[in-house]
Amino acid sequence: MARLTQQRCFNHATREAVARCPECGLFFCRECITEHEDRVICAACLRKQARPPLLRRPGFAGVIHLGQLALGFLLAWFFFYLVGETLLAIPSSFHEGTLWQEYWFEP
Ligand SMILES: [Zn+2]
Ligand SMILES: [Zn+2]
Numbered sequence: 001m002a003r004l005t006q007q008r009c010f011n012h013a014t015r016e017a018v019a020r021c022p023e024c025g026l027f028f029c030r031e032c033i034t035e036h037e038d039r040v041i042c043a044a045c046l047r048k049q050a051r052p053p054l055l056r057r058p059g060f061a062g063v064i065h066l067g068q069l070a071l072g073f074l075l076a077w078f079f080f081y082l083v084g085e086t087l088l089a090i091p092s093s094f095h096e097g098t099l100w101q102e103y104w105f106e107p
Pocket of ligand 2: 010015028031032
């Protein structure tokens with residue numbers, strides 16, 4: 001039962017460990033360990049846990065930005081495609097009709 005008190009802090013060899021970090025499994029003194037979201041965790045693991053979202057955020061935002069660009073491009077392309085299709089479809093039949101009528105009635 002006294003095993004924990006015999007453990008020394010991972011950072012401070014002279015200090016007695018008060019808690020064990022559940023992340024890295026190392027023992028730490030009161031100064032090195034912190035409570036985080038109802039969990040006792042060492043400072044190094046707390047930093048490790050806190051860092052990924054900060055590192056991930058710009059990349060994630062970049063992916064979203066790229067996705068928005070792609071979506072915008074796709075929407076623009078689709079819009080112009082639709083416009084082109086309608087412009088190509090309606091006046092061509094209209095022109096064909098008039099041209100056909102013009103050619104038919106002119107001679
Ligand atoms: Zn840890
Ligand atoms: Zn310590």
